[in-house]
Amino acid sequence: QVQLVESGGGLVQAGGSLRLSCVASESILNIDHMAWYRQVPGQQRELVASITTDGNTYVSDSVKGRFTISRDIDNDTVFLQMIGLNAEDTAVYYCYAWSRNRGGFGRGTRVTVSS
Numbered sequence: 633q634v635q636l637v638e639s640g641g642g643l644v645q646a647g648g649s650l651r652l653s654c655v656a657s658e659s660i661l662n663i664d665h666m667a668w669y670r671q672v673p674g675q676q677r678e679l680v681a682s683i684t685t686d687g688n689t690y691v692s693d694s695v696k697g698r699f700t701i702s703r704d705i706d707n708d709t710v711f712l713q714m715i716g717l718n719a720e721d722t723a724v725y726y727c728y729a730w731s732r733n734r735g736g737f738g739r740g741t742r743v744t745v746s747s
Contacts, residue, residue: 634729641741652712654727663731668712670723717745
């Protein structure tokens, strides 16, 4: 099972930016795809963005134009760059990896946007 460690969350004012990082315990080229999800208490976990081994990316319509997913292969890290944050982006953000027919999440990093 791939281990994932997220970081970069925090408190930011509306309109601000954050970059989340997710470090994997193995080469991300061996991971079929990785993604960022977010969850608000009482709601289902929502897919925000994903990236495949080939580098193909997907971004949810809800954040398109504001969030970008990217990766640093040399450091086994996937990023989520977030700009133009608003109160609706407040959530715990989780990194996800699907590899060898198994999927799993990291522990998450909390993002709070103050209005």
